[in-house]
Amino acid sequence: MLKFTIRRLLITFPQLVILSVLVFIMGSMMPGDALSGLIDPSIPAEAIQARREQLGLDNPWYIQYRDWIFAMFQGDFGTSIFHQRPVMDVIGDRLMNTVWLSLFSTVLIYLLGLPLGLVSGRYNDSLLDNAITGYTYLGFATPQFIFGLIILWIFGYNLGWFPTGGSVAPGLEPGSIDYILSKINHLVLPSFAIALIGLVGTVQYLRSGIIETKQKDFIILARAKGVKESAVYNKHVFRNSILPIAAFFGYEIVALLGGSIFIEMIYSYPGMGRLFLDSISTRDFSVANVLILFYGFLAIVGALVSDIILSIVDPRIRIK
Amino acid sequence: MNLLEIKDLKVHYPIKGGFFNTVKDHVKAVDGVSISIPEGTTYGLVGESGSGKTTTGKAVMGLNHVTSGEIFFDGQKLNSKGKKVDVRDDIQMIFQDPYSSLNPRKRVFDIVAEPIRNYHKKTRGELVPEVLGLLQRVGLPPGSLYKYPHEFSGGQRQRIGVARAIALNPKLIIADEPVSALDVSVQAQVLNFMQDIQQDMNLTMMFIAHDLGVVRHMCRHIGIMYQGRLVEEGRTEEIFKNPQHIYTKRLIAAIPDTDVDEIENNLAFRQMVKEEYDRNFADHLDEEGRAFPLQSITETHRVALPVKG
């Protein structure tokens, strides 16, 4: 087990290195560098050149890359040209919003997806199952952003039940009960928009897992022993069908983070995805770059977590 | 004149493990096997599953890597590094499973014509009569030409496999348990027809099987393999009349006899051999559980007996 984890970690390391090189190359392809944001027309050209040399911007790329990596380890991710602040501070403002959105969506996905999948699998080919299967069929064919728009249109504008943008109502004091309630209220629509589409995969896996498991001999044995039907499902079938879904947890989180770009855009939700789009449109590439690095890092960690869970759950997966 | 000579063939597979995935040990699939097959004869290689007989055959075909040892075909070394001696049109193989050895998406014509296309530039017009001739030779109707393999029964599929193998007029055919996937009722028929073809074309054949009865029917020489090594080798009569190794004795005793009157005697004999086997089998193997080197008893008969003394 430990062996597997360490070996899996060894694969992770080169991934991180290649990711960082890729982001670095993309950064150098982007117009402007760390200095262009600080340029003041009144500064003479020689001073700028001197500053460039001082910052090492004329060094060969591998030196620059090394410096860039070292700086990141010291917590220096560069400066945002647009905000005139360190990139980390700009991202820090938005980080928690995205974390909350992802957390809410994840909880919703499992809270809704697991019962739906369970019912669908247990009573397969019933009317209820057909309805659920039909829903997942539609869900697979619906892009998240269209669903987000429709939800916003119906519940945000036409019915007016929920706020249509932002993460909190203005003028509330952070930390107060009203502030928290307002935050939750703002989260409802976007997280449902993510979850209602995001859960179709979970429902389908669980359904087919249950249908497969319930024909297995040990389930028949459990019945033969006189275990109650509800206990058969809750204890034996469910526990055996849930494993793969639990294992995909890491990937699920990563997928959510990626998908939240659309939702944050539609709901003008001030999270990291929105920040990314803003920084692209304002040509604030230093922020965009760090965000890509950050998302890539999360994806690598997510894959790592999933693989480790998977290896605990299913010994066959352990890589050679 | 020996058409095929295998000298001290070893095929080892590494067992990887541990933290850095290093080689921990080896599976010795074939461990020092020497075989010579005179031209125009059939050599039977017998053994239980995992004894390395198929691996030996595939090593000759070049389908397996060879750890050490030499394989000579018609005097040419086959497994030399560097320049490859291309004698593949002279050595052909008949596979065990007639279901997986024919590409399900190819028609019989394409299957049988594949080797000809690889070695000779021929137009379709030239190929059709050639393939039809091969089909006729293996006893398939010309109507088979544009059918897919799934439209044939196992025995017929194996005939297609044989047609493909003889398409290039090879000198040596390696038949890897060609009938073990077939119904018993078809086995004899396919065997007879393979024997006919062997005699017609003066083929040399290495016949791999796990069934001594089948081998007795087909082969002039027999080699018996156990755990990657030969335990006994000799002319068919010698092996059957005068088996020396306990493992061989047990295999021969296990051949079912159809003579009803002899049932009692056979049972008793079998029981006797089994007892001897249980008692002495360990003595016939070295401390690693492998067979001893072969010693000659007669000019052709060699047995892996423990060194006396």
Add this chain to the structure above:
Amino acid sequence: MSNRNDLNQNSGAGRREEDANKDKARLRQQELDRRSTESGDRPRDGDPFESHTDDDHTYEKGDMDMTVKADLPHGASGHGALDSKNLPRSTPGWRIIIREVIADKLALFSLIIFTLITAYVFGLTMFLDREEIVMVDLFAINQPPDETFRLGTDYGGRDIFGQLIIGTRNSLAIGILVTLMSVGFGIVYGVVSGYFGGRVDNIMMRIVDFFMVLPFLMIVIVFVTISPSYDIFTFSFMMAAFLWTGTARLIRSLAIQERELDYINASKTLGSSHGKIVFTQLMPNLVGIIIVNGTLSLAANIGIESGLSFLGFGFPEDYPSLGTLLAYAINSQTLQHRPWIWVPAAIMILVLMLCVRNIGEAMRRAGDARQRQA
């Protein structure tokens, strides 16, 4: 979104592999049914893996020879003269897939709708003047549908209907192009990786793993932003560069299974080169899976393309895609009060994706004997 799809494909891989086997068994059975009814020939045994009732034993040796002679024209030695075109032929596999799609009412309906839409938009765009449609007309801003503008106009007074037609065509074209590129590359990559195995496979799969953790959407957005100019090919290429991994993994796992079968070994011993084996022996056995995978990818790619355009990183506004029309709905006024601008595009995307998925799912079922309907 793309990650999600990748996941689906991965865990679906096992099922599809199973489907592939079922496919063969089913094709075999169908062929047998046809033969037993159409020709006077004796029925062969069914699935050889299930029942080993070999009927060969009724063919005694002489019997067999008789058959041969009976089938041959007079002067049997001259069978080269036999007209090879008159020999019986078998139904190829793709015919069965088509048969299955037609038998599935929903899929047939989807196929008709999809064909009509495709023919309509590609046909009509030949007569529509793109310049005229995307020309800003300030006297007709945000008009609801009427006689002149069948679906109204947008904030620049541009005809929504025309944009919808052109947008559908562009989205379809990019979707198809991306699918061809990504699936094509994924197939070759997967087959090579699976066929050669060992160290090659190991390295190639590490590369796939790496591509799968890249934040694909963000990188494409950056590329689109920093590349000075791009056309439909480079844009599709940028998308395809990140979308081939699912296909590659699926095909690799199938190629590994297929490689173990003896017909591949047989080809090696018969002197066929690796390239020949991969492309003429192995590939034909994966065609069914490839078609299904390609169709399902097409549905996903249409969605991804419109998503990128929706975010404003697809084609420029005067080359509308379906996502461009939906992007107008970011404006809350448009979303709330001018549904004629974005609702048709939303419906169009949903219809297209549903239709393509329906067709793909029906084809997937065609490969699964248990779910067959025909």
